[in-house]
Amino acid sequence: MLYYLFNYLDSLDVPGAGVFQYISFRAGMAAFLSLLITITFGKNLIHALRKKQVGEDIRDLGLEGQMQKKGTPTMGGIIIIAAILIPTLLFAKLDNVYVALLIITTCWLGLIGFLDDYIKVFRKNKEGLAGRFKIVGQVGIGLIVGFTLYFNDNVVVREVSASTRSSVQVQDADESLESPAGYQDVKSTTTTVPFVKNNEMDYSKIIPFLPAEYTWIIYVLVVILIITAVSNAANITDGIDGLAAGTSGIIGLTLAILAYLSGRIDFASYLNIMYIPNLAELVIFCTAFVGACLGFLWYNAYPAQVFMGDTGSLTLGGIIAVLALAVRKELLIPVLCGIFFVEILSVMLQVSYFKYTKKKYGEGRRIFLMSPLHHHYQKKNIHEAKIVARFWIAGILLAILALATLKLR
Template sequence: MLYYLFEYLDKLDFPGAGMFQFVMFRSAMAAIFSLLIGIFVGKKIISVLQRRQIGETIRNLDLEGQYSKRGTPTMGGVIVILSILASTLLFGKLENIYIILMLVSTVWLGTLGFADDYIKVFKKDKEGLKGKFKIVAQIGLGLIVGLTIYFSPEMVVRENTEIRVNNVIEEVTYKNEDVKTTSTTIPFVKNNNFDYKWLVRWMGDYADTAVWIVFILVVILIVTAVSNSANLTDGLDGLTSGSSAIIGVALGILAYVSGRVDFASYLNIMYIPGGDELMVFASAFVGACVGFLWYNAYPAQVFMGDTGSLTMGGIIGVFAVLIHKELLLPILCGVFFVEALSVIAQVAYFKFTKKKYGVGKRIFKMTPLHHHYQKPGDGSIDALIQKPFAPLAEPKIVSRFWLVGMILAVLALATLKMR
């Protein structure tokens, strides 16, 4: 909204009003404003949650310091959502289709997570919203995003073309026309565009239609997978919010370079007209995560609940799809995916060994993976992996996961030139 006000003031030659034309300036303001909302408004929200006794129900997992968290307010994800929405509405271009989709995704997933937390807290049902309803809602969002990309005339790209001399890239140029595409950036290869159409070439004349069906299915898979992975990661103070902030920084950089033809040309990636505006949203997202971390860092004064974790993961998934960088997510969201894979592997191995030997066995002492490091490796738990033998303190586990996330974020950015 402020963008349009200052655009009008700029026409009247109001001093400094032209600064709002620059994405970098508005992104910086969005990050600062979102951070301040998280800190100051967050304090008020936490007070309300405490007065209403909206506390977390703690299961007995036999973890050190577990019961000290009993009664800590939950549903703090509301702080993150409000910070993102307020900051983006103030500093973003609201007619930009990418911003619109991100706002819709934030509200959609925030509502889903809120419903889940509401059932857990107020209905006293620890299972929360049924899993099938969560999946249906996530599929619904995936359909909205995928179909919007397909039908919206504003969601186009200009594909990069290499000019080679003696097998050396001399120049990267772009076609004159904007096109719809199902191409995406793929890491570690010279020709770093992967088109989903290659998967359906065998369908001949039907390939052009089939590829969009495949693409929409991929979008649904990504939104669901990243959202649920972030949800599984949310188990230690500051782990999900800190990791999401790191990912958000990397996504903001990717959006900016993809929306600038000069940087896109240098990196030899697709140019996405209007995509740089997503940096404003990414900055608001990072500011909201850090603002929430002010209260969520160990020892946490508030938990985000599913209201926050489902929303954060879904935002990351949708954002990556919009800038055609979704195949970088296994690297960029490595922490989330390893947490999810640890649960999948644990359950699968337990069922396999129980069927084969009559007794279920474990790979890790406990999953998701972050809890594995909180358990002693003294043999009291029958697991293949016993290290570390001494349980680690919660802040150390979180800080090490953050460091791994930072390394993965740098690696994901580096893959644009590592070919």
């Protein structure tokens, strides 16, 4: 909203109004405002949740310090969502297809998570929202995202001829260059394959005998799978103080860098990566996302004063999935979201192995002391604050590796 106001003021030659044309300025302001919202109003939210007796019902898993968390306010994801949406609405171009899609994703998954927490807290049903309804909701947003990214005319890749590429120079302004001769915007189903020299894969060529007009089926199914998997993985990761928020912040910052580079024709040309017009506007959303995660840590770091609940964790995971799809780095998710990946993998391995050994030997056996993986380390008497710090370090290393794939081919 402020972008349009200052754009109008700039047309009237009001001094200083032109600064809103710079993505870097608006991204910085979005991060600052997001942090301010979470830190300033987080305390008020915690007080309101305590007043409403919105406390976490803790199961006794035999973990040290676990039962002391009983009654800690949950549904803190509300402040994360607000801290993402408000700066985005103020500083981003709302007619940008990528920004609009992320706003819809945030609201959609936030509502699913809120319903799950509401049933747990107010209806006293520990199971929360039935799994089938969660899946229906995730499939629903997957369909919206998949169809939009595939069919929307504004979702294109700008192809650059070799002669034009060599003449592109890095610019001082943040806005993308205009499209001179030698550039062509095309609808494309290509995505980035990490660690490969010619690192682009076209979904239309996955199944050679499938007619090109049916490629959307493959693409939409992949989108649904990714959104469902990453949102559930983030939900599982949210098990100890600060783990999900900190890890998501690291991933969000990495995606902001990737979006900025892919959304600038000069940097995309220099790095020899796909240039995606209008994508750089997503940096404003990404920085608001990072600010919300870091601001939430003010109250969620050990010992947590509030939990994000499914309201926050499902939303964070879904946002990360859609951001990766928009930047066309979805195949990088196992690296970039490596913490999420090993967490959900540990659960899958534990459950599968337990069922297999129970059927074969008559009693179930376990690979880990407890799953998800962070509980395994808790069972080994490692303090949860140290576990979280080490997972963050691993997340930073994975983020550096993800960025290195820009040149590591």
